[in-house]
Amino acid sequence: MQDVNVTWESPGAFIHVDSQPWLPMSDSQQQGGIEWKLMYARPGNSRWTVMYRGPAGSAIMPHIHAGEAEGYLFYGKVTTSTPEHAGSGEGFILEPAGAHHPLTRLLEDTCFILTMDGPIRWLQDDGSELVQTPESAMAEWARQNAEHTGTH
Numbered sequence: 001m002q003d004v005n006v007t008w009e010s011p012g013a014f015i016h017v018d019s020q021p022w023l024p025m026s027d028s029q030q031q032g033g034i035e036w037k038l039m040y041a042r043p044g045n046s047r048w049t050v051m052y053r054g055p056a057g058s059a060i061m062p063h064i065h066a067g068e069a070e071g072y073l074f075y076g077k078v079t080t081s082t083p084e085h086a087g088s089g090e091g092f093i094l095e096p097a098g099a100h101h102p103l104t105r106l107l108e109d110t111c112f113i114l115t116m117d118g119p120i121r122w123l124q125d126d127g128s129e130l131v132q133t134p135e136s137a138m139a140e141w142a143r144q145n146a147e148h149t150g151t152h
Contacts, residue, residue: 076110
């Protein structure tokens with residue numbers, strides 16, 4: 001089992017999902033209590049995998065995917081902007097490079113995993129952008145995990 005620093009150099013690994021804590025997403029990235037688990041990231045590699053869960057009524061703030069993303073909706077109901085972009089129940093998620101989501105709403109208690117290629121650009125209210133790369137996600141995860149476990 002991997003430790004909470006979710007980086008490794010070996011070509012294969014198995015991580016028990018329950019071995020990683022659920023940590024709160026940044027307020028600039030969510031509203032309503034969405035949590036995340038960084039399941040995979042490695043410096044210099046553009047692919048990274050994150051699990052998300054949140055209660056009904058929560059939302060992931062506006063963002064743009066630089067590269068393609070794919071994942072799996074375990075349960076819940078999500079809509080990204082229009083009814084035809086809603087997913088409900090179990091299902092596969094496909095995001096094209098450049099996908100722009102004004103607001104991703106969790107209409108029910110929801111859990112999904114997403115593997116992304118490249119950074120996410122978080123669109124701020126003031127028109128600026130915060131770019132989240134696999135490396136910056138790793139740094140945020142390490143910081144939050146140290147606070148969570150009390151190991152600074």
